[in-house]
Amino acid sequence: MSSISDEAIVLSRIDYSETSQVLVCFTRNHGKVRVIGKGLKKSTKTRFAAGIDLLDIGHLTISARHARTEQLSTIIEWKQTKSLGGLRDSLQRLYAAQYIADITSRLTEDWDPHETLFLALVNALKATSTADQVLLSVVEYQRQLLQEIGSYPRFDCCMLCQRRDHLSHFSSFEGGMICQHCQTQQVEKKRLLPATLSALQHRASADNYAGAFKTLNYHISHQMGKESALAGKLLV
Ligand SMILES: [Zn+2]
Structure with missing residues (x-):
C-alpha cells in the first residue's frame, strides 16, 4: 500500500468512537490533511495509549489512497517528535495555542x-x-x-483615496485603513x-x-x- 510521510502538527481532534480519532493536521509538505486513526486509543498490556493529542508535533504516515480527495486518510503510523509541555502549564498559553x-x-x-x-x-x-x-x-x-x-491588510494608506495621513479606521472589506475623510461613506469599519x-x-x-x-x-x-x-x- 502506498503511503505519505510528513512532519505534522495536530490542529484539532475529535474522538470518533472508543478507539478512534479524527484529526485535522497541518503538514510540512502537503498542507492541511484530515485523517482518521483507528485503534489509536486502544491500550495494550505493555503500553497505555492515550492517543494523539491536540497540538502534538510528530511524524505522520498516512495511506495515500484518499490523498487529495475530500475523504479521510487513514493513519498508518504516528511518532511524536516534539513535546511542548509548556503549553499546558498555563491556561493563557493553552488558549493562545488553540487560537493559533x-x-x-x-x-x-x-x-x-x-x-x-x-x-x-x-x-x-x-x-x-x-x-x-x-x-x-x-x-x-x-x-x-x-x-x-x-x-x-495595508496600514500605510487609505484604501479609498490613497492618502497617507489622518488614517482613522480599519476596514476588513477594503483590506486596510480608511482616512477620516472617507470613513463616512464606509459602512463596515472599526476605529x-x-x-x-x-x-x-x-x-x-x-x-x-x-x-x-x-x-x-x-x-x-x-x-x-x-x-x-x-x-x-x-x-x-
Ligand atoms: Zn481616504
Missing part, C-alpha cells in the same frame, strides 16, 4: 502546501509554550498567516487608536499588542466568516 491552531485550520485549504506557514506555526507554538506575554507570539503569527494566504495603528505599522512595544491583536482578529474573523471562540479568552 483554530485560525490555521479555518484559513487554509486541504492538500494545499504552505511550508513557510508550517515553519511559522512550529515557531509560534514553541514561543507560546514559554511565553509570559502570549499575545506577542499570537500577533506575530496572525501577521504571518495573513501574509501567507495573501490577505495581509483604531493611533497607538494601535503605530503598533501595526512598526511592530511597536508590548503594551500596544492588545490593540494589534484585536484588529488582526477582527480581520481574520471576517475572512473566516465568524470569530474564533478562543479570541475572547485571550483578552482577559
